[in-house]
Every structure is written in C-alpha cells, then in structure tokens.
Amino acid sequence: MKSSNTTATPIAGEYELQRLTAEVMQLRLSGEWRLRNGIADTTPLLQQLAQSQPQQLCFDIHAMGHWDTALVVFLHRLLLYCQTHNIAVDRGHLPQGVQRLLDLATATPARSSGNMASEEESLLNQVGETTLDLWHGAPRTLRFIGDCAIALFNTLRGHLRFRHRDLALLLQDAGPRALPIVSLISFLVGMILAYMGAAQLALFGAEIYIANLVGIGMVREVGALMTAIIIAGRTGAAYAAEIGTMQVNEEIDALRTLGISPVEYLVLPRLLTLVIMVPLLTLYADLVGILAGMTVAITIYDISAFEYYVQTLRILDMSHVLVGLSKALVYGICIAIAGCLRGIQCGRSAAAVGHATTSAVVTSMIYIVVAASVMTILYQQLGI
Amino acid sequence: MSIYIEQDVHIEVRDLSAAYDGQIIQQNLNFTVQRGDIFIIMGGSGCGKTTLLRHLIGLKRPFQGEVLINNISFTSATAEEQEQIKRGIGVLFQSGALFSSMTLAENIALPLIEYTTLDSNEIRDLIAYKLALVGLSGCEELYPVEISGGMRKRAGLARAMALDPEILFFDEPSAGLDPLSSRRLDELILELRANLGTTIVIVTHELASIFAIGNNGIFLDAESKTMIASGNPMQLKENSTDIRVRGFLNRGEA
Numbered sequence: 001m002k003s004s005n006t007t008a009t010p011i012a013g014e015y016e017l018q019r020l021t022a023e024v025m026q027l028r029l030s031g032e033w034r035l036r037n038g039i040a041d042t043t044p045l046l047q048q049l050a051q052s053q054p055q056q057l058c059f060d061i062h063a064m065g066h067w068d069t070a071l072v073v074f075l076h077r078l079l080l081y082c083q084t085h086n087i088a089v090d091r092g093h094l095p096q097g098v099q100r101l102l103d104l105a106t107a108t109p110a111r112s113s114g115n116m117a118s119e120e121e122s123l124l125n126q127v128g129e130t131t132l133d134l135w136h137g138a139p140r141t142l143r144f145i146g147d148c149a150i151a152l153f154n155t156l157r158g159h160l161r162f163r164h165r166d167l168a169l170l171l172q173d174a175g176p177r178a179l180p181i182v183s184l185i186s187f188l189v190g191m192i193l194a195y196m197g198a199a200q201l202a203l204f205g206a207e208i209y210i211a212n213l214v215g216i217g218m219v220r221e222v223g224a225l226m227t228a229i230i231i232a233g234r235t236g237a238a239y240a241a242e243i244g245t246m247q248v249n250e251e252i253d254a255l256r257t258l259g260i261s262p263v264e265y266l267v268l269p270r271l272l273t274l275v276i277m278v279p280l281l282t283l284y285a286d287l288v289g290i291l292a293g294m295t296v297a298i299t300i301y302d303i304s305a306f307e308y309y310v311q312t313l314r315i316l317d318m319s320h321v322l323v324g325l326s327k328a329l330v331y332g333i334c335i336a337i338a339g340c341l342r343g344i345q346c347g348r349s350a351a352a353v354g355h356a357t358t359s360a361v362v363t364s365m366i367y368i369v370v371a372a373s374v375m376t377i378l379y380q381q382l383g384i
Numbered sequence: 385m386s387i388y389i390e391q392d393v394h395i396e397v398r399d400l401s402a403a404y405d406g407q408i409i410q411q412n413l414n415f416t417v418q419r420g421d422i423f424i425i426m427g428g429s430g431c432g433k434t435t436l437l438r439h440l441i442g443l444k445r446p447f448q449g450e451v452l453i454n455n456i457s458f459t460s461a462t463a464e465e466q467e468q469i470k471r472g473i474g475v476l477f478q479s480g481a482l483f484s485s486m487t488l489a490e491n492i493a494l495p496l497i498e499y500t501t502l503d504s505n506e507i508r509d510l511i512a513y514k515l516a517l518v519g520l521s522g523c524e525e526l527y528p529v530e531i532s533g534g535m536r537k538r539a540g541l542a543r544a545m546a547l548d549p550e551i552l553f554f555d556e557p558s559a560g561l562d563p564l565s566s567r568r569l570d571e572l573i574l575e576l577r578a579n580l581g582t583t584i585v586i587v588t589h590e591l592a593s594i595f596a597i598g599n600n601g602i603f604l605d606a607e608s609k610t611m612i613a614s615g616n617p618m619q620l621k622e623n624s625t626d627i628r629v630r631g632f633l634n635r636g637e638a
Contacts, residue, residue: 258494
C-alpha cells in the first residue's frame with residue numbers, strides 16, 4: 001500500500017490504456033481504488049483491448065493511491081479476460097499485496113459443471129419441466145399412500161410400531177387444543193348462515209326454517225369443511241414442518257437405518273390422530289354452529305329456543321350426521337396424507353421446510369375440495 | 385497388509401456408481417472392507433464421501449452396481465434380510481441425528497425396544513452403561529436441545545452402539561468436537577474394534593484421526609469422480625505416487 005497521497009484530496013480510481021510498442025500495452029492506474037468510490041467498470045477497457053489486440057499487458061501504478069478489494073475485483077475481471085484471449089499479463093509492477101490476492105483468487109479453476117446454466121431457461125422449457133415434475137410426482141404420491149395402507153394394515157394386525165405416548169400427545173394437540181379456533185369459526189359461520197338465510201326466509205314469513213337451513217347446512221357440509229380447513233392450516237402444516245425438520249436433521253435417515261419405517265413410526269400415528277379427531281371436532285363444530293343459528297333466531301327473529309330446538313330435531317336425522325362425519329373422516333385422511341407426504345419429501349434446508357409447509361396446506365386444500373365435490377355429488381346421486 | 389481371506393470380507397462394493405439428483409458423483413467404485421477393519425473414506429470436501437456412505441447403509445439405491453454386506457446385497461435382499469442387515473449396523477450421523485422429541489434415554493431405548501426382548505430395568509441399565517461409555521453419565525433425562533453439539537454427537541454414538549452392531553458407520557465423527565473429545569472418540573473406536581471385533585467405516589478428512597486409527601481406506605477424487613487410491617492411509621502417505629493423494633495426506637506439503 002502506498003501512503004504518499006494521503007495529504008492530497010483523494011480522487012476516485014481511474015485508468016488509461018497506452019500503447020508502448022506494437023505488442024505491448026500499458027495500463028496506467030491512478031487515484032484512490034476504494035470500494036466506497038465504487039468499482040471501476042471494465043467494459044470500456046475490455047472493448048479497447050479487443051480493438052487494439054495487444055500481445056502483452058503491463059501496469060504503471062506510480063500515480064495510484066490507496067487500494068482495497070475494489071482494485072483486486074477490477075484486476076480479477078481483467079485477468080480472466082486476458083486469460084481467455086491469450087494476452088500475457090506482466091503483474092510485476094502491481095503492489096505485492098495485490099499480486100498475492102490475485103494468486104489466491106486464481107489458484108483454483110472455476111467449476112465447469114456449475115449451476116449457472118439454469119438461469120437462461122426459456123418459459124416453454126420451464127412449463128415443460130414443471131409439468132414433468134408433476135407427472136413424476138404422481139407415482140411417488142401413490143406409493144406413499146400405498147405405504148400408508150400397508151402400515152395401517154400391519155398395525156391393525158397388532159404390529160404397533162409407534163409409542164402410545166406419541167399418539168396421546170398428537171391427539172391432545174390436534175383435538176382439545178384446536179377447540180377455541182374451531183368454536184370461533186363455526187360460531188361465526190353458523191351466524192352468517194342464519195343471517196343470510198333468514199333475510200330471504202323472512203320475505204315469506206318462514207323464519208322458523210332458519211333451523212332447517214342452519215341444521216342441515218352445518219351438519220352435512222359446512223361443519224366438516226370448516227373444521228378441515230382449520231385443521232389443514234393448523235395441524236397439517238405442523239406435521240409437514242415437524243417431519244420436514246426431522247428430514248433436515250437426518251432423523252428420518254436415522255430411523256431408516258434403525259430399520260424403523262418412518263411411515264409406520266411417524267405417519268401412521270398422525271393419520272390415526274386426524275382420523276379420530278377431525279370427525280370429533282366436526283361434531284363439536286356442528287353443535288356450535290347450530291347454537292349460533294339459534295342465537296340469531298332468538299335475538300332477531302323472536303323464535304323461542306324450544307321452537308328452534310324442536311324444529312332442528314324434526315329435520316335432522318342420523319343420516320345427515322353420518323354424511324357429515326363420513327366427509328370429516330375423508331378430509332382427515334387427506335390432511336394427514338398431504339402434511340406427512342410433504343414433510344417426508346422435504347429437502348435439506350430451512351427454505352425447504354418452509355416450502356414443504358406451504359405445499360402441505362395447498363395440497364390439503366386441493367384434496368379437500370376435490371373430495372368434497374366428489375362426495376357431495378355421490379351422496380346426491382345415491383339420494384342419501 | 386492384511387491377508388485376503390474369503391470369509392473375512394464384511395462389506396463388498398462392486399462396480400458402484402452413485403448419483404445425486406441425476407448427476408453421477410462417483411463411479412467404478414470397487415473395494416472390500418475386511419471384518420475388524422477401521423476403514424477410512426477419505427477425500428476433499430464435496431467429492432461424494434457422505435453420498436457413498438448413504439449407499440453403504442442402504443439409504444440410497446445405487447445408480448449402478450451393488451453393495452454387499454455379509455455377502456447379501458441390499459438391492460436384492462428380501463425385507464427380512466434387509467431387517468437383518470440393519471439390525472447389524474449402527475450409524476453415527478454428522479449432526480448426531482437424535483430424535484429431538486425424545487430424551488437421550490428414550491433415543492437409545494428405541495432400537496432396544498424395537499429389536500430386543502429386554503425388560504425396562506435391563507434397558508435402563510444398558511442405557512446408563514452406553515451413556516457412561518461416551519462420557520455422558522447422568523444425562524438420561526436431558527433432551528437433545530439441552531446439550532451441546534459435541535454431546536449430541538456422543539449421544540448419537542451411544543444410540544448407534546446400543547445393539548452392539550457388527551459394523552459402525554461414522555459420518556465426520558470429529559467435526560465439531562474439541563481436540564480432547566476427538567481423541568477420546570478415536571480411543572473408543574479402537575477399543576470397540578479390539579474388544580467387540582466391530583468393523584468400522586469412517587468418513588472423514590481429519591488427518592490426525594485418519595493416521596491414528598485407520599488401517600485401510602480409499603481416497604475419492606471429485607475431479608475424476610472415482611477412487612484414486614486405496615490401502616492403509618499411513619502407507620499411502622509414504623508410498624503413494626499420486627500427487628493428489630500425497631498432497632491431501634501431507635496437507636499440501638508433499
């Protein structure tokens with residue numbers, strides 16, 4: 001480093017290319033080559049070099065002040081250019097420190113098989129890749145579902161591979177702890193159903209049918225759907241994040257090498273949990289929704305609690321409840337499969353866990369919506 | 385140099401090619417690990433050492449070729465044979481890979497409950513002994529998050545040793561350990577080999593450990609994507625004609 005220029009006002013780094021002989025050119029560096037002044041642009045210099053095509057390049061640094069990485073970056077780019085265009089570079093006049101840093105930077109050749117190529121993919125290419133990924137993902141999903149079925153079968157034959165305490169904790173977490181949010185949502189949804197229906201029914205003086213609307217609506221469709229959406233966001237996402245983190249932490253690998261199937265040990269208890277808890281929560285949500293409808297009917301439309309109760313009992317029978325519960329059961333399976341699948345497929349970084357969680361919720365929603373449509377149509381056709 | 389006897393081959397790798405995300409990482413790997421060997425998989429960072437290890441323990445299917453443990457190939461083994469193989473190996477992962485929702489005792493108990501008929505008292509005693517062996521006496525009820533990285537690694541070793549496996553695999557055992565713990569681990573490895581006849585396979589680039597305990601090994605190269613040397617690391621250091629191997633084993637001072 002030179003310190004002769006400290007008293008003068010520092011000038012930002014500048015360079016000038018001069019021809020010494022027919023083959024040799026000299027690059028004269030002057031001023032302060034500091035990062036705070038920015039890094040000099042090499043493009044005009046490289047163009048100049050391309051035009052004059054020298055055989056050799058040397059440096060003159062007499063007018064150069066302080067330097068730091070800014071200079072080294074500039075020279076590094078220059079050297080790479082000279083290397084590919086067969087221009088010999090005489091680094092002899094450069095400061096010792098710069099020479100050593102450049103030596104370090106050029107010691108290992110750049111990796112040829114790097115991942116730089118992936119940036120320039122055309123849109124068509126990307127669409128194709130994504131579609132292929134989806135296509136290749138389908139067998140993996142199917143295999144996972146198959147593994148789950150086999151594991152379930154083994155468990156039913158009495159091969160319990162997971163710990164009872166794990167199941168108990170999972171049940172507690174997915175069930176009782178979800179009660180507040182399930183209560184809130186189903187109460188509001190029940191109220192909305194009642195309000196919207198009542199506004200129309202009041203035109204005909206048929207306010208008492210609020211009970212029918214809310215009762216059948218909640219029990220057959222909305223209770224299960226709302227519960228499923230809450231659980232997908234709450235518990236399904238948690239499963240993906242938990243299993244994904246275990247993947248990052250090599251815990252899944254450790255299980256496998258211990259000869260314990262992650263599906264039997266991790267997925268099955270979660271599947272069982274949701275198979276049990278989503279229908280139970282749905283029953284609860286139905287009840288809360290009906291109470292919300294009753295609240296609206298009593299406070300706004302002057303229907304007595306007893307009237308509402310009798311009307312609800314008259315319209316609801318067991319088949320409605322069973323339809324709702326069967327939907328809840330299917331939703332529960334969907335959520336558990338989506339959450340655990342995305343967790344198991346998780347990559348090995350923090351970002352991958354985030355992606356797995358997002359993907360779990362989205363996948364759950366898709367499964368739920370498809371299942372809901374199919375079952376609604378099916379039950380309609382069967383006349384249940 | 386060990387004399388080659390057919391029955392003594394514990395692990396055999398035949399013409400193995402390992403791929404990761406469709407990219408070949410290592411190819412044409414052929415080597416054998418004898419019973420009781422301390423076998424070192426050496427090589428610079430990113431050359432595929434850990435990927436090779438994941439093939440040896442059956443976590444990844446070979447792109448080509450096969451891995452035989454006790455003359456049984458992972459790829460063609462029946463479910464029972466696979467179980468049998470897995471029962472006989474223990475793996476210490478780079479981070480320890482303890483189950484974070486379980487205490488150390490529960491971590492070690494898991495394979496014991498899974499594979500043995502010991503009652504809870506026997507299991508408790510065994511856990512206490514295994515933890516003492518790795519210098520973690522009295523840590524039974526701690527959770528993995530409550531202990532340091534080095535302790536986690538040692539607890540991971542206790543779990544890997546729980547079933548007295550025939551083969552122990554180590555992925556970078558000394559990474560993250562202080563010099564003394566690292567030395568202690570080397571001594572423990574030698575003891576295990578001497579007293580239980582355990583075959584040990586270690587992925588590492590820790591030169592001190594390589595020379596202190598390794599009696600056989602292979603050297604992987606990232607550039608040529610295959611093994612470029614095999615044998616006793618000490619002898620490789622002295623006799624190898626390959627400049628890459630000499631450079632690595634002599635810290636570039638060859």
